[in-house]
Amino acid sequence: MGQIEWAMWANEQALAAGLSECWGAPGGLGTESIGAGGAGAAGVLICLLEYPRSKRQKGSTMERCGQKYLTAVVKVFGPLTRNYYIRAILHAALAVPAGFLLSTILGTVCLGIASGIYLLAAVRGEEWRPIEQKPREPRQIGGTIKQPPSNPPPRPPVDARKKQPAEVGG
Numbered sequence: 001m002g003q004i005e006w007a008m009w010a011n012e013q014a015l016a017a018g019l020s021e022c023w024g025a026p027g028g029l030g031t032e033s034i035g036a037g038g039a040g041a042a043g044v045l046i047c048l049l050e051y052p053r054s055k056r057q058k059g060s061t062m063e064r065c066g067q068k069y070l071t072a073v074v075k076v077f078g079p080l081t082r083n084y085y086i087r088a089i090l091h092a093a094l095a096v097p098a099g100f101l102l103s104t105i106l107g108t109v110c111l112g113i114a115s116g117i118y119l120l121a122a123v124r125g126e127e128w129r130p131i132e133q134k135p136r137e138p139r140q141i142g143g144t145i146k147q148p149p150s151n152p153p154p155r156p157p158v159d160a161r162k163k164q165p166a167e168v169g170g
Contacts, residue, residue: 005056005057005121005126006117006118006120006121006124006126007054007084007117007118007121007126007127007128008053008054008056009117010084010087010114010117010118010120010121011050011053011054013110013113013114013117014046014049014050014087014091014110014111014114014118015046015047015050015051016110017043017046017091017095017107017108017110017111017113017114018042018043018044018045018046018047018049018050018107018111019043019047019107020043020104020106020107020110021039021040021042021043021046021098021104021107021108021111022040022043022044022047023043024039024043024098024101024103024104024105024106024107038097038098039097039098039101039104039107042094042095042097042098043098043104043107045094046091046094046111048070048073049074049081049087049090051064051067051070052064052067052070052071052074052130052131053067053131054128054129054130054131055129055130055131055132057126061131063131067131068133071130071131074128074130075130081128082127082128082129083122083127083128084118084119084121084122084126084127084128085118085119085122087115087118087122087128088115088116088118088119088122089115091111091112091114091115091118092111092112092115094111095107095108095111095112095115098111
């Protein structure tokens with residue numbers, strides 16, 4: 001059995017936490033607008049950071065729709081966004097403003113879990129790598145058939161091709 005890539009789990013967990021904080025923050029605007037605004041801003045930042053998936057070490061990685069645009073932004077920040085130690089600390093720090101609102105407590109718990117998983121991924125030596133698009137080769141028309149077949153297709157024997165008397169009257 002292969003080694004678990006913990007960063008993939010952390011990415012999904014953190015993205016869910018960011019979305020939860022974005023949707024939960026407007027619920028706290030009536031009572032504590034500073035905390036709700038901070039939680040909403042933290043949720044948006046987390047979603048922007050976590051939307052691009054990392055490339056897997058083995059196998060293929062499914063790219064999210066529109067990921068290439070945010071991948072370019074994440075690549076610009078270099079080691080700040082590539083290093084999972086920094087992501088673990090950032091997520092733990094961003095969980096603080098959301099922890100004071102009941103409407104964003106689910107996002108806070110998810111973000112704390114994602115922070116722990118990112119710390120585990122960093123300890124195991126994982127880091128974020130962008131999914132690079134492979135240049136597509138132009139398709140060649142008729143390139144799949146090299147030689148036409150030289151023999152005719154196989155056919156059943158002549159007596160098997162004749163209809164049996166039971167089939168004719170049937």
